[in-house]
Amino acid sequence: NAGVMQNPRHLVRRRGQEARLRCSPMKGHSHVYWYRQLPEEGLKFMVYLQKENIIDESGMPKERFSAEFPKEGPSILRIQQVVRGDSAAYFCASSPTGWGNTEAFFGQGTRLTVV
Amino acid sequence: TQLLEQSPQFLSIQEGENLTVYCNSSSVFSSLQWYRQEPGEGPVLLVTVVTGGEVKKLKRLTFQFGDARKDSSLHITAAQPGDTGLYLCAGPSGSARQLTFGSGTQLTVLP
Numbered sequence: 001n002a003g004v005m006q007n008p009r010h011l012v013r014r015r016g017q018e019a020r021l022r023c024s025p026m027k028g029h030s031h032v033y034w035y036r037q038l039p040e041e042g043l044k045f046m047v048y049l050q051k052e053n054i055i056d057e058s059g060m061p062k063e064r065f066s067a068e069f070p071k072e073g074p075s076i077l078r079i080q081q082v083v084r085g086d087s088a089a090y091f092c093a094s095s096p097t098g099w100g101n102t103e104a105f106f107g108q109g110t111r112l113t114v115v
Numbered sequence: 116t117q118l119l120e121q122s123p124q125f126l127s128i129q130e131g132e133n134l135t136v137y138c139n140s141s142s143v144f145s146s147l148q149w150y151r152q153e154p155g156e157g158p159v160l161l162v163t164v165v166t167g168g169e170v171k172k173l174k175r176l177t178f179q180f181g182d183a184r185k186d187s188s189l190h191i192t193a194a195q196p197g198d199t200g201l202y203l204c205a206g207p208s209g210s211a212r213q214l215t216f217g218s219g220t221q222l223t224v225l226p
Binding site: 004033035040041042043044045048055056058059091093098103104105106107108109 | 121148150155156157158159160163201205212213214215216217218219221
Protein backbone atom coordinates (compact mmCIF):
# COMPACT_ATOMS: atom_id res chain seq x y z
CA ASN A 1 0.00 0.00 0.00
CA ALA A 2 1.43 3.32 -1.07
CA GLY A 3 0.60 4.80 2.33
CA VAL A 4 3.39 2.91 4.11
CA MET A 5 6.72 4.10 2.78
CA GLN A 6 9.82 1.98 2.97
CA ASN A 7 13.26 2.97 1.81
CA PRO A 8 15.42 2.11 0.22
CA ARG A 9 13.59 -0.32 -2.09
CA HIS A 10 16.82 -2.14 -2.83
CA LEU A 11 19.94 -2.26 -0.70
CA VAL A 12 23.21 -4.00 -1.44
CA ARG A 13 25.72 -4.49 1.34
CA ARG A 14 29.01 -6.32 1.60
CA ARG A 15 29.44 -8.88 4.35
CA GLY A 16 30.28 -7.14 7.63
CA GLN A 17 28.62 -3.83 6.75
CA GLU A 18 25.57 -2.35 8.42
CA ALA A 19 22.12 -2.17 6.85
CA ARG A 20 19.55 0.42 7.91
CA LEU A 21 15.99 -0.03 6.70
CA ARG A 22 13.43 2.72 7.16
CA CYS A 23 9.66 2.59 7.44
CA SER A 24 7.28 5.54 7.62
CA PRO A 25 3.84 4.31 8.69
CA MET A 26 0.58 5.63 7.38
CA LYS A 27 -0.59 8.88 8.90
CA GLY A 28 -2.26 8.28 12.21
CA HIS A 29 -0.81 4.78 12.63
CA SER A 30 1.21 4.26 15.78
CA HIS A 31 1.77 0.50 15.48
CA VAL A 32 4.56 -0.82 13.28
CA TYR A 33 5.51 -4.40 12.46
CA TRP A 34 8.56 -5.74 10.66
CA TYR A 35 8.53 -8.99 8.71
CA ARG A 36 11.15 -10.87 6.72
CA GLN A 37 10.39 -12.89 3.60
CA LEU A 38 12.61 -15.35 1.79
CA PRO A 39 11.89 -16.14 -1.87
CA GLU A 40 8.61 -18.03 -2.43
CA GLU A 41 7.94 -18.15 1.30
CA GLY A 42 5.50 -16.50 3.65
CA LEU A 43 6.33 -13.65 5.95
CA LYS A 44 8.08 -14.27 9.25
CA PHE A 45 7.36 -11.91 12.12
CA MET A 46 10.32 -10.07 13.53
CA VAL A 47 9.26 -7.22 15.81
CA TYR A 48 6.26 -5.13 16.84
CA LEU A 49 6.72 -1.55 17.97
CA GLN A 50 4.64 1.34 19.13
CA LYS A 51 5.99 4.84 19.39
CA GLU A 52 9.17 4.70 21.48
CA ASN A 53 8.40 1.16 22.71
CA ILE A 54 9.24 -2.34 21.60
CA ILE A 55 6.15 -4.44 22.33
CA ASP A 56 7.24 -7.83 20.98
CA GLU A 57 10.64 -8.70 19.55
CA SER A 58 10.29 -12.46 19.85
CA GLY A 59 10.90 -12.99 16.14
CA MET A 60 14.06 -10.98 15.90
CA PRO A 61 17.51 -12.58 16.19
CA LYS A 62 19.10 -11.60 19.47
CA GLU A 63 22.39 -10.60 17.89
CA ARG A 64 23.09 -8.01 15.20
CA PHE A 65 19.43 -7.00 14.76
CA SER A 66 17.76 -4.04 16.43
CA ALA A 67 14.67 -1.93 15.82
CA GLU A 68 13.37 1.39 16.99
CA PHE A 69 10.37 3.63 16.44
CA PRO A 70 11.24 7.05 17.82
CA LYS A 71 8.78 9.73 18.80
CA GLU A 72 9.66 11.62 15.65
CA GLY A 73 10.67 10.06 12.37
CA PRO A 74 10.45 6.63 10.79
CA SER A 75 10.89 3.22 12.31
CA ILE A 76 14.37 1.82 11.71
CA LEU A 77 15.41 -1.81 11.41
CA ARG A 78 19.16 -2.09 11.76
CA ILE A 79 21.24 -5.09 10.90
CA GLN A 80 24.87 -4.95 11.96
CA GLN A 81 27.69 -6.99 10.41
CA VAL A 82 25.44 -8.42 7.74
CA VAL A 83 25.93 -11.97 6.48
CA ARG A 84 24.73 -13.63 3.28
CA GLY A 85 21.86 -15.28 5.18
CA ASP A 86 20.41 -11.85 5.90
CA SER A 87 19.56 -11.45 2.20
CA ALA A 88 15.78 -11.25 2.05
CA ALA A 89 12.88 -8.87 1.55
CA TYR A 90 12.00 -6.93 4.67
CA PHE A 91 8.45 -5.62 4.96
CA CYS A 92 6.99 -3.11 7.32
CA ALA A 93 3.29 -2.87 8.14
CA SER A 94 1.38 -0.31 10.14
CA SER A 95 -2.01 -0.16 11.78
CA PRO A 96 -3.92 2.31 13.94
CA THR A 97 -4.28 -0.27 16.72
CA GLY A 98 -2.92 -3.76 17.34
CA TRP A 99 -3.76 -6.71 15.08
CA GLY A 100 -6.98 -8.51 16.03
CA ASN A 101 -9.54 -7.55 13.40
CA THR A 102 -7.76 -4.40 12.38
CA GLU A 103 -6.50 -4.09 8.86
CA ALA A 104 -2.79 -3.52 8.56
CA PHE A 105 -1.16 -1.99 5.52
CA PHE A 106 2.16 -3.18 4.18
CA GLY A 107 4.86 -1.20 2.47
CA GLN A 108 6.54 -2.31 -0.73
CA GLY A 109 9.49 -3.73 1.13
CA THR A 110 13.25 -3.36 1.10
CA ARG A 111 15.16 -6.04 -0.74
CA LEU A 112 18.48 -6.56 0.95
CA THR A 113 21.24 -8.34 -0.90
CA VAL A 114 24.44 -9.20 0.91
CA VAL A 115 27.40 -9.85 -1.36
CA THR B 116 2.93 -21.00 18.40
CA GLN B 117 -0.09 -21.08 16.12
CA LEU B 118 0.85 -22.37 12.69
CA LEU B 119 -0.99 -21.96 9.40
CA GLU B 120 -0.44 -24.45 6.61
CA GLN B 121 -1.43 -23.57 3.08
CA SER B 122 -2.00 -25.91 0.19
CA PRO B 123 -1.17 -26.35 -2.53
CA GLN B 124 2.17 -24.58 -2.42
CA PHE B 125 2.17 -24.03 -6.19
CA LEU B 126 -0.75 -24.00 -8.61
CA SER B 127 -0.63 -23.39 -12.34
CA ILE B 128 -3.90 -23.32 -14.28
CA GLN B 129 -5.36 -22.10 -17.56
CA GLU B 130 -7.41 -18.95 -17.82
CA GLY B 131 -11.08 -19.67 -17.20
CA GLU B 132 -10.57 -22.55 -14.78
CA ASN B 133 -11.76 -22.60 -11.19
CA LEU B 134 -9.51 -23.24 -8.23
CA THR B 135 -9.52 -23.53 -4.45
CA VAL B 136 -6.64 -22.96 -2.06
CA TYR B 137 -6.66 -23.94 1.58
CA CYS B 138 -5.39 -22.61 4.86
CA ASN B 139 -5.42 -25.00 7.81
CA SER B 140 -4.42 -24.93 11.43
CA SER B 141 -4.76 -27.09 14.52
CA SER B 142 -5.43 -23.91 16.50
CA VAL B 143 -8.49 -21.71 16.71
CA PHE B 144 -8.14 -18.21 15.33
CA SER B 145 -10.32 -15.28 16.28
CA SER B 146 -10.11 -14.16 12.66
CA LEU B 147 -8.25 -14.94 9.47
CA GLN B 148 -7.10 -12.63 6.74
CA TRP B 149 -6.24 -13.33 3.13
CA TYR B 150 -3.62 -11.30 1.30
CA ARG B 151 -2.37 -11.28 -2.26
CA GLN B 152 1.20 -10.38 -3.01
CA GLU B 153 2.53 -9.59 -6.46
CA PRO B 154 6.23 -9.78 -7.37
CA GLY B 155 8.21 -6.90 -5.95
CA GLU B 156 5.32 -5.61 -3.88
CA GLY B 157 4.03 -5.92 -0.36
CA PRO B 158 0.98 -8.03 0.57
CA VAL B 159 -2.40 -6.41 0.03
CA LEU B 160 -5.33 -7.37 2.20
CA LEU B 161 -8.22 -9.03 0.34
CA VAL B 162 -10.60 -9.94 3.14
CA THR B 163 -10.97 -10.61 6.86
CA VAL B 164 -13.25 -13.40 8.07
CA VAL B 165 -14.33 -13.35 11.67
CA THR B 166 -17.31 -15.63 12.30
CA GLY B 167 -17.16 -19.41 12.07
CA GLY B 168 -18.91 -20.55 8.87
CA GLU B 169 -18.73 -17.07 7.38
CA VAL B 170 -18.63 -16.73 3.60
CA LYS B 171 -17.48 -13.54 1.92
CA LYS B 172 -17.44 -12.79 -1.78
CA LEU B 173 -15.22 -10.36 -3.58
CA LYS B 174 -16.16 -10.43 -7.27
CA ARG B 175 -14.90 -13.84 -8.48
CA LEU B 176 -13.25 -14.67 -5.15
CA THR B 177 -15.16 -16.54 -2.42
CA PHE B 178 -13.67 -16.84 1.06
CA GLN B 179 -14.94 -19.23 3.70
CA PHE B 180 -14.04 -19.51 7.37
CA GLY B 181 -14.47 -22.97 8.86
CA ASP B 182 -17.14 -23.56 11.49
CA ALA B 183 -14.49 -24.28 14.10
CA ARG B 184 -12.41 -21.25 13.01
CA LYS B 185 -9.39 -23.47 12.37
CA ASP B 186 -9.37 -23.34 8.60
CA SER B 187 -10.28 -21.20 5.64
CA SER B 188 -10.52 -21.53 1.89
CA LEU B 189 -10.32 -19.23 -1.08
CA HIS B 190 -12.16 -20.18 -4.26
CA ILE B 191 -11.58 -18.33 -7.50
CA THR B 192 -14.07 -18.70 -10.32
CA ALA B 193 -12.99 -18.30 -13.94
CA ALA B 194 -9.43 -17.37 -13.10
CA GLN B 195 -7.73 -14.64 -15.10
CA PRO B 196 -4.03 -13.90 -15.65
CA GLY B 197 -4.45 -10.87 -13.39
CA ASP B 198 -5.14 -13.26 -10.50
CA THR B 199 -1.54 -14.48 -10.65
CA GLY B 200 0.27 -13.91 -7.38
CA LEU B 201 1.16 -15.28 -3.97
CA TYR B 202 -1.91 -15.83 -1.80
CA LEU B 203 -1.26 -15.68 1.92
CA CYS B 204 -3.51 -16.40 4.83
CA ALA B 205 -2.74 -14.86 8.20
CA GLY B 206 -4.20 -14.78 11.67
CA PRO B 207 -3.47 -13.02 14.95
CA SER B 208 -1.55 -15.04 17.50
CA GLY B 209 -3.05 -15.78 20.88
CA SER B 210 -1.70 -12.56 22.29
CA ALA B 211 -2.73 -10.69 19.13
CA ARG B 212 0.69 -9.10 19.17
CA GLN B 213 1.74 -10.87 16.01
CA LEU B 214 0.11 -11.74 12.72
CA THR B 215 1.14 -15.27 11.81
CA PHE B 216 1.35 -15.96 8.09
CA GLY B 217 1.04 -19.20 6.18
CA SER B 218 3.74 -20.08 3.67
CA GLY B 219 1.49 -19.11 0.80
CA THR B 220 0.12 -20.52 -2.44
CA GLN B 221 1.86 -19.31 -5.58
CA LEU B 222 -0.84 -19.11 -8.27
CA THR B 223 -0.05 -18.77 -11.95
CA VAL B 224 -2.89 -18.30 -14.40
CA LEU B 225 -1.83 -18.91 -17.97
CA PRO B 226 -3.56 -17.05 -20.83
